[in-house]
Amino acid sequence: MTAHIAANLAAVRSEIARAAAAAGRDSGEVRLIAVSKFFPAEAVSAARNAGQRLFGESKAQELEQKAAALPDDLEWHFIGHLQRNKAAMVLRRAAWIHSVDSPKLLERLDRLAGELGRRPNILLEVNLAGEPDKTGVSWDELPELAAAAARAANLHWAGLMGMAAEEAGEAAGRACFARLRESRDELARRHGVALPELSMGMSGDFAWAIAEGATMVRVGGAIFGQRVYD
C-alpha cells in the first residue's frame, strides 16, 4: 500500500530540482513539505524511510495523533484552517503554522506561545485569487494582519502563504504567485523584518511556484496518491 511513496517522492524531488535549475535557483532553497493529511501514520513512516522529514497536516486532531505515533525527528507544518480552540494543541506539535488568517487567531497564538514557552514560525495566509470559498485573508486585510504579526513578541513571522486558483493555468497561476512575492518584498521593507519564506505551490503547480520564488512547496497527492475524503 505504501510501496509507491518512495518512488513518488523521488520523482517530486527531481521535478523540484529541475524547476529550481530552470529558474536559476539552487534547489536547496526549496523545502518540500509532504502533505500527509487523510493518510495514515504508516504512509508518513514510508516517506520518512525514504528520507522525508517535513510533513504538513491540516487538522489539529490528525496532527496530534500522527505526531504522537511517530518518531520525534519529524518537523510538522500546520497548513489548514486553525480554529482558535485548537491553537494550543497545534502549538505543542507544529514548528510552523502556514495558515494564520486573522488578527484574533494571531493574538491567541502569540499569547499561548508565550505561556507554553514556544516561538513558532508563522506565515500569513492570503486568499490569492479572491475565491469566496477559500481560506486566507484578502489582499485588503493583509496590511492589518501584517502589522499585528510584526508586533507579536512570541511568534516568528517568516513570510507568506497562498494557493493559486484551481485549474488557473500557468499564466494566471504564476501571476498569483508573483503577486505574493511582491507583497512579501513590500511588507519586509515596510516593517523592517526579514521575510524569507514563501509557501506556495501544490501537486499541480509547484514548478510554477518555484519559478516565482517559492521556498516551501506543499505537495500531497503527487507523493501519497489520491485522497479519499469521507
Ligand SMILES: *Cc1c(COP(=O)(O)O)cnc(C)c1O
Ligand atoms: C491539501 C493541501 C495541499 C496539498 O495539495 P495536493 O494537491 O494534494 O498537493 C497543499 N496546501 C494546502 C493548504 C492543502 O490543504
